[in-house]
Amino acid sequence: MSAAATPVEQPRSAVSDAVASGVRKNAWTLGLLALLVVLFVVVKYLNPAYSFVSAQSTATSILPLALAAVAQAVVVISGGIDLSISSQMALTSCIAAILMKNNPGDAVSVGVVILVLLVGLLLGAVNGALVVITKVPDIIVTLATSFVWAGFALLVAPAPGGSSAQWLKDLVVGQLGVEFIPKAAVLLLVLVAIIWIPVRRTRAGLSMYAIGSNQLAAFRSGVPVSRTKIFSYTVAGLIAAFAGLSLTASTGIGTPVPEPTYVLIAIAAVVLGGVSLAGGVGGVIGPILAVVALQLIRDAMTYMRIDSNYGLVAQGVILIGVLMAGSFIQMRRSRT
């Protein structure tokens, strides 16, 4: 398979051609994957005690953030941005935790989960409908609704509290059979597979990419722009509800005050994951890998006994550095 690595000028067969184009199309994701491997090696080198068990707890703790990044990616791909995702997570997480407070039976808690997912769909649909109806820029609308959802979260749970059903906790904590498969990672992949792949493969997904890359052109080609926009926010709301549930499951409670860094880090992960903020480019796997990479960098810094606050600095520097480098390369290329 050396053909995959050689330049494209000498295509040998359809197979190697397909591989080469696959590599080229997913260059960013593959690069991130390579970065992840390097980071794992670095972390393992820095802390020989780092094991698959530590990886499991890492996976559990970043699951909500990874889902938040996926939700953000869906909106950004269709040309919007959602600053209310962390508030949606806080609200859905609180609803789940409060309703499961007295450890009701499994049947009830399944009902609660379904209700919470419906609430997520509703929140997303409201965001999308407001953007479409008011014609106010997405960033302002979702900024405002972030207050609204956070307010409702405080109504549901005036203070952090509630609890999570045991089976929900079991879904995200620990290993699946063997120790090197964290349950949280499997859950994440399953969720992405059942939500994103159907969306991506259908007309609706294609429309999302279309309105993200050029709204006017999409409109003129007969894409239902408004409906697609609402759809993308609704999908994001559903994923944010899953993120909220995973927050309840991993912490065991619902916290009404949204974590302020979630929005920032989710957007950072989306951009680092190869999704263009202008819309229309990228997927959801890149952002997930970027979330893991950002976490591993923080872990590595912890093991190097660097003040954890430099972790924030590092995340900011990486975010800015990658983007600056990217646009620098692009400028050089367009000049020649």
Next chain:
Amino acid sequence: MTAAAAPADQRPARQPAMWRNVMRDYPLVPLIVLLIVLVVVVELARPGTVSTGWAAITVRQAAILAILAGCQTLTMLTGGIDLSVGYVASMAGFVTATFVHQPGGWVFGVVVALAASALAGLVNGIGIGIFRVHPLIMTLGMGLIVFGFANVWQLQSVQTGSGVPQEIRTVGVGLTGDIIPNNLLIFVPVAVVLILMLRRTGYGRMLYAIGDNPVAARLSGVRSWQVIVVLYVISALLAAIAGLLQSGLSNTASVTLVQSYLLPSVAAAVIGGTSILGGRGGYGGTIVGALILTVLTGVLSIALPEPWRQIVFGSIVVLVAAAYTRVTGES
């Protein structure tokens, strides 16, 4: 945006054209009407509230919000946004406070704080102006960096102790003759400079030009990157000033002190009629927007518990922004 859309609006639909012209040409008029309505509501909700003392306290609070909203107004005029102002402002207040017991005193602290803020703004400007990084991302990342460094500084300065200097407290919280907030001493010059800059100087016109049509601006000989770099330095310095005033007002210095003002500062600029898409708006509207939000927060804190306050606050921001978009026909 034809007249058919007007019935959905709550405003009188009889003469939509006139309303539209008024709002477009004199955006301050409806804003001031809204402000007066809110003040009346305050008085009705709790008779006897509205007094000179109440006005002084409201203005004192609104001045800080207005300065931060100034950062958003300037950057939004070019089609940008500055999400680092919350952390930069908090950092400035905090750094100054840590220098109180140090050689050089608080004056040196202020100098260090302003220098650090200007540096953050410079990096923002270089990233946005030269490397064309999206302003949202650039300032967001910069916010994380400033917050991280401020935390590190906090750990290092634990032993030396800190406190808000008396002079800054006097300016931040004091009321001359129980009526005039001392922080107007800072705010009025800032506001005058910003308004004159936007209306009367070439630099101000370049901000509008870049936001309105970046390509046309470049072809007309505007060196966009220089304008942008200077812009974000100005924005960071404004944020630092707001941070100092807030630390004086609340007599606290923490690395997250002003962060809760970030979203209201964007909201104040939007309510004041500045378009986030660039090229339209002004600082006069922003000042009224900041007053409206401050009075509104006051009304809500009298009438409603915290959760409902947030819900109503968010809803009103959407409604006002929607009304603007509808009236000005911008999409």
